[in-house]
Amino acid sequence: MIIIDAGHGGNDPGAVANGVKEKDWTIEVALHQYEFLKNLNIPCAITRTRDIDLSSEKRSALVKGSGASICLSNHYNAGGGSGAEVIHSIYAKTDLAGSIAEALKKAGMGVRRVFSREGADRKDYYYMHRLTGDVETIIIEYGFLDSSSDVKKLKSRSYRLQLAEEAALASVRYLKGTPIPKSLYYVQAGAYKEKASADQLCQKLKKHGYDAFVKKV
Template structure:
């Protein structure tokens, strides 16, 4: 089963986003999202969009659209802005917290954009952002350069296709698309404990709820994990089930 992703072009309609010398963030993000989506579709990813035209929806509406669509991932494209023109430049990605596959995807996207020429400002946790807090699937918000940086705008315009490819590659690298899947398997980790009593308590709780849980005690901690999946898509589905049940989760890859 192919992976599915919802791409969100930041702002739109009555909300132009950041504006600089007549340039509007909503236009840059829409153009870029459509280019990224085409690349992902050509790599057998099911792509949906929060918007494909110049319309406005609240961040909450966008998060609910993703939840209702049941997609595996959510990626929102924006452009940054600073108080003063040409004060900063570079790309950064935002996630709810610095863990799991969303963090890995954000790092991969930033790394790919750095090869295009952007300064890599890193990945930051922003748990207060609605599209990161209210989405049920792994979500990443990418700030593709500063719209009030002449350097970043020149890079954006002169390397547009490379930027779209870089973001798509960061996503595809995370999903291991094209990799040999029997060399990699995935588990969903729910907790890691020094005290085995706590690990066993959580294990029994999960088993009573019919989750295929067990304890991996091969390392320093007793790690309570669920499943052993040959594809990332299966692990993501289980992660979503566990999150709906109220458990914190991290997908871990094994070779």
């Protein structure tokens, strides 16, 4: 299961630059990711579906209690810089974060760095890593709102949604080794009792440029 997080919201606008409030774009891409994953029959949840305040405690509790394996926390950056940043827990391997970064790069968004950050207490600096329990939370900064080169790309809504889809698909591919029951058809992104459903999902993934296969187990 994947839980989608729309960063900021309500009285917290997040980064603001070039006429854009981060919270508006994060809810946009989060809702798109959520519907995108549902259409692929991937179990998923979302932390907020509208412009509301979510405290760090409430947001992290929603993620921790979701039963998800992965959380994608959507953000946009500011403060000088250019390119996407993908941030993982200090306790996590770089595999998932690196896969997401590579997917964004292939979609045409430069990647500034993939990293983790340790706080003064030698624990994760970001509460979305520190307070979300066993969920592998990935913070995705899709670009800088105060970067002219980034905003030139990100001003296109279709491109923002494309990047969101690529991040979601990278996560689905990462989960492909999850054990599944017997007598189902195995697809990289899901499992079905009916082969026709498995074939349909396989074709959707191929249309997005990913190698996909169907296997009966």
